[in-house]
Amino acid sequence: xxxxxxxxxxxxxxxxxxxxxxxxxxxxxxxxxxxxxxxxxxxxxxxxxxxxxxxxxxxxxxxxxxxxxxxxxxxxxxxxxxxxxxxxxxxxxxxxxxxxxxxxxxxxxxxxxxxxxxxxxxxxxxxxxxxxxxxxxxxxxxxxxxxxxxxxxxxxxxxxxxxxxxxxxxxxxxxxxxxxxxxxxxxxxxxxxxxxxxxxxxxxxxxxxxxxxxxxxxxxxxxxxxxxxxxxxxxxxxxxxxxxxxxxxxxxxxxxxxxxxxxxxxxxxxxxxxxxxxxxxxxxxxxxxxxxxxxxxxxxxxxxxxxxxxxxxxxxxxxxxxxxxxxxxxxxxxxxxxxxxxxxxxxxxxxxxxxxxxxxxxxxxx
Amino acid sequence: xxxxxxxxxxxxxxxxxxxxxxxxxxxxxxxxxxxxxxxxxxxxxxxxxxxxxxxxxxxxxxxxxxxxxxxxxxxxxxxxxxxxxxxxxxxxxxxxxxxxxxxxxxxxxxxxxxxxxxxxxxxxxxxxxxxxxxxxxxxxxxxxxxxxxxxxxxxxxxxxxxxxxxxxxxxxxxxxxxxxxxxxxxxxxxxxxxxxxxxxxx
Ligand SMILES: Nc1ncnc2c1ncn2[C@@H]1O[C@H](COP(=O)(O)OP(=O)(O)OP(=O)(O)O)[C@@H](O)[C@H]1O
Ligand SMILES: [Mg+2]
Ligand SMILES: [Zn+2]
Numbered sequence: 001x002x003x004x005x006x007x008x009x010x011x012x013x014x015x016x017x018x019x020x021x022x023x024x025x026x027x028x029x030x031x032x033x034x035x036x037x038x039x040x041x042x043x044x045x046x047x048x049x050x051x052x053x054x055x056x057x058x059x060x061x062x063x064x065x066x067x068x069x070x071x072x073x074x075x076x077x078x079x080x081x082x083x084x085x086x087x088x089x090x091x092x093x094x095x096x097x098x099x100x101x102x103x104x105x106x107x108x109x110x111x112x113x114x115x116x117x118x119x120x121x122x123x124x125x126x127x128x129x130x131x132x133x134x135x136x137x138x139x140x141x142x143x144x145x146x147x148x149x150x151x152x153x154x155x156x157x158x159x160x161x162x163x164x165x166x167x168x169x170x171x172x173x174x175x176x177x178x179x180x181x182x183x184x185x186x187x188x189x190x191x192x193x194x195x196x197x198x199x200x201x202x203x204x205x206x207x208x209x210x211x212x213x214x215x216x217x218x219x220x221x222x223x224x225x226x227x228x229x230x231x232x233x234x235x236x237x238x239x240x241x242x243x244x245x246x247x248x249x250x251x252x253x254x255x256x257x258x259x260x261x262x263x264x265x266x267x268x269x270x271x272x273x274x275x276x277x278x279x280x281x282x283x284x285x286x287x288x289x290x291x292x293x294x295x296x297x298x299x300x301x302x303x304x305x306x307x308x309x310x311x312x313x314x315x316x317x318x319x320x321x322x323x324x325x326x327x328x329x330x331x332x333x334x335x336x337x338x339x340x341x342x343x344x345x346x347x348x349x350x351x352x353x354x355x356x357x358x359x360x361x362x363x364x365x366x
Numbered sequence: 367x368x369x370x371x372x373x374x375x376x377x378x379x380x381x382x383x384x385x386x387x388x389x390x391x392x393x394x395x396x397x398x399x400x401x402x403x404x405x406x407x408x409x410x411x412x413x414x415x416x417x418x419x420x421x422x423x424x425x426x427x428x429x430x431x432x433x434x435x436x437x438x439x440x441x442x443x444x445x446x447x448x449x450x451x452x453x454x455x456x457x458x459x460x461x462x463x464x465x466x467x468x469x470x471x472x473x474x475x476x477x478x479x480x481x482x483x484x485x486x487x488x489x490x491x492x493x494x495x496x497x498x499x500x501x502x503x504x505x506x507x508x509x510x511x512x513x514x515x516x517x518x519x520x521x522x523x524x525x526x527x528x529x530x531x532x533x534x535x536x537x538x539x540x541x542x543x544x545x546x547x548x549x550x551x552x553x554x555x556x557x558x559x560x561x562x563x564x565x566x567x568x
Contacts, residue, residue, distance in 0.1 A: 146559055157515045161479040168479070178484060181477070181522045185515075 001076040001113065001305050002335035003043060010065040012038040013360045021337070024352030025330055028339045029365075034357040036339035040117070040310045042070045043337065046083045047115035047308070049096065049106040058089040066090050074113050076305060083113060111143045114307035116296040118289050120316065125291065126275050126284045130265035137197050137266065140295050144302040148196050155189040159257045162186060167255040187240045190260040191233055197261060198223060198230050200298065207294040207301075212329055219275075219287050222267040227259045286322050293329055306334035314338045315345040324348025374400060425496070427472040427489045429454045437461075437470060444468040446505045450493065450524065452476055452512065460510060468508075471496065476516040477523055485523055493524070497532045506536040513542050 008017040013035040028036040037053075044052050045060070054060055061068045067088040074081055084097040096103045103109060125132050142149040162182040168174030201223045208219050223230050228239035243259045251258050268287060270279045275287050289311070299307045309330075315323045327349030330336050340346060343354075354365040369375060374396060382392030399407065422428070423435035430436070437443070437457070447468035449460060452475065460466050473488045497504050509524060511517045525537045543561040 154515050154518075158519075161515070161519070164479045174484065178479075180526065181519045182479075184522055185519055 001074055001308060003072055003113075003308055003337075004075050004080065005071075005073040006039065006043060007071040008039075008042055008069070010062040010068040011042050011060060011070055012062060012068075014038065015062065015360055017360070017362060019355065019362055021335070022353050023335050025336045025338065025349065027346065027351040027354045028337070028357050028362070029341065029343060029354065030339075030357035031341060035360055036357050037119070037312050039357070039362075040119075040312050040337060040339055043072060043308065044115060044117055044310060046070055046072045046074075046085055047109075047113045049085075049094075049109050052117055052119065057087045057094055058092075060087065061089045072113065074308075107149075110146075110149060111303065114143055114299050114303060114305055115310055116292050116299065116307050117310040117312065118292040118314075119312040120285075122288050122292065123281075123284050126268055126279070126288055133266040133268070134261070134264065136291070136295070137200055140298065141196055141200055143307075144299055145196060148193065151189050151192050155186065155193060155261070158182060158185045158189060159260065159262060162257050163255060166252050166257070170252050170255055183240075183244055186257065186260055187237065190240070191236045193261040194228075194236060194264075195233065197264075201230075201266065203298050203301075204291070204294045207297045208290060211297055211332060212290050212294060216325075217271050218269075219290055220269050220272075221291070222269070223264065224267050225264040227263075282317050282319060282322065285317055286326070289326055290329075293326075293332075296333060300333075309333050309336040311336065311338045314340045316340075320347050422472075426470045427474060427492065428457055428470055445500070445503050447508065448497075448504055448506070449508045449510055451510055452517075456510065466508075473511075473520070476511060476514075476520045478516045485520075488520075490524060490527065494527055494531050497528065497535060502534060504532075504535060506538060509537065509539045511539075 002023045003021050006017075006019045006021065008014045010016075017039075019039070028039055030036045041051055041053065041060075050057070051060060067086065067090075069087075070085045072083045074083060082097075082099055084100075085094070086096075087094045094106065096106055096109055098112070125136055138148075138152060142152065162179065165174055165178055165182065169176055169178070201221050205220055208221075213219055227243050228236055231239075240259060247258060257263075268275045268291070270283050270287050273279070275284055279287065293309065296307045296309050299305070318326070323345070324347055327346070330349060338346070338351075355362045356365060370378065377399065378389075378392050378396040381387060381395045382389050384392075387395070399410070419431065420429055421432070423430040423438055424433050425438045426435060428435045428437060444467045447466075448471055449466055449468060450471050450473065451457060451460065452473055454472055457470055457472065460470075471489065471493050473490065473493070475483050475488050477483060477485055477488065497507070507524070507528065509521045511520055521539055528535050528537060541564045543557070543564060
């Protein structure tokens with residue numbers, strides 16, 4: 001899939017903007033605050049229904065205006081479709097139309113315009129809390145697997161119910177045998193999520209090695225849990241049963257469900273050493289970008305559609321060989337949109353189209 | 367600032383507390399009631415007065431005018447099959463399908479810990495007693511409850527309980543699937559996906 005045209009009205013710093021993009025590498029240059037990220041953000045909104053950096057939709061509306069819209073023409077396999085996102089901050093109403101027909105639920109958008117985003121703060125996937133790494137898998141799998149998306153929503157609610165019961169048991173309000181069905185439910189749905197995550201991690205590792213890093217260096221993910229190993233359904237069931245028998249008191253004392261996909265981590269290693277503790281800033285950045293690109297290739301292999309690759313603030317802190325190395329992998333994708341401050345940041349590959357962003361306008365470079 | 371006479375304000379306020387009625391609509395309804403002839407409000411008063419006579423059927427816990435509801439009072443229904451529902455309004459829905467000829471059991475809610483609804487707050491104990499008390503006459507329970515987290519937990523709870531107390535009873539659940547009259551082309555992929563997973567042999 002590639003994006004042929006983006007149109008913005010009252011979105012962030014833009015009054016109105018119309019950009020024609022092409023397959024291949026599209027670059028947005030501009031000084032700090034020019035509005036480069038805003039463009040990538042708009043496209044991300046079309047892909048997921050929400051921003052990756054605004055806590056609230058109203059932040060996306062240009063100061064002094066009431067409503068914004070983003071319109072994207074996306075081409076998949078020669079078929080062009082229009083996606084129109086509108087948000088009215090007065091009515092607090094968001095709507096999405098595909099070829100003029102309104103989607104009944106925003107969640108139905110998931111996966112229609114697949115995209116992967118790298119933004120500088122994503123380096124936290126390597127450096128930061130486990131929750132960010134779980135989110136990486138959850139967001140990725142939700143884009144490729146509807147069943148995962150639905151099961152995850154159910155699972156999270158089941159854990160919330162169960163935690164509430166644990167608290168009630170601790171306070172003596174609730175009988176200890178009330179957990180039965182919730183144990184069964186979180187085991188069943190938890191295992192469904194786990195099996196999907198295990199195979200995604202294996203997939204990502206294969207993609208990283210076969211399509212991205214080759215034998216030059218290695219980036220590997222390892223799924224880790226305190227309570228089970230990467231295994232099959234039967235073994236996982238046994239781990240859950242053993243856990244419930246051994247750790248019930250601890251769960252009550254802490255009023256938290258201590259087993260399951262919401263507690264796990266994914267260890268990321270660079271050249272066989274934990275990247276979190278041993279890798280340099282640049283290596284961590286390289287690792288993050290390559291994991292994101294692997295995510296893109298996984299989406300491609302599972303859905304049969306090329307995701308649009310969004311690279312925000314590319315190449316800050318990447319040296320020339322690494323920037324060039326990543327540039328070479330771009331040929332594996334249909335369309336890449338890159339924002340960066342200066343042209344000199346991009347070495348080792350040539351853009352198909354370049355824009356200079358200035359004062360809420362975009363000028364095409366020839 | 368001007369406002370309506372006090373008694374009218376009170377009426378508007380009471381009407382606006384009804385489910386699904388906002389302040390504007392409450393105003394319209396209240397003014398409508400006010401303008402009607404005295405017989406109308408007299409009659410309304412009597413109807414409201416009669417509400418206290420509506421109770422729950424002691425057998426199935428459906429709403430009822432007396433001890434036993436009109437459905438439980440019907441003798442010629444199928445005694446082998448029972449339909450378990452979340453709330454009384456579901457009975458009307460199932461009856462309208464004309465596809466079910468057995469008796470009902472109303473749970474009055476679903477297991478929902480976050481809303482402080484536990485199994486013991488529902489009519490599950492009574493369901494168990496009914497099935498056990500039928501001495502094997504009841505062969506099948508249809509759990510016609512939603513496919514939500516709370517519905518799943520409730521269905522699971524009941525089926526485990528039945529394994530313990532009435533092992534021979536068959537437990538079924540409504541299929542998730544396509545609404546009739548719907549065109550596959552326009553079904554969302556979630557519904558269509560579920561319909562495929564839960565397909566039936568022909
Ligand atoms: N709702 C809004 N209304 C008007 N202007 C906004 C709004 N939100 C953000 N801006 C403006 O948009 C600009 C930021 O745009 P953006 O984040 O795209 O910059 P950038 O080009 O990516 O810069 P950098 O190189 O620093 O990352 C800021 O000048 C900010 O004031
Ligand atoms: Mg930026
Ligand atoms: Zn009855």
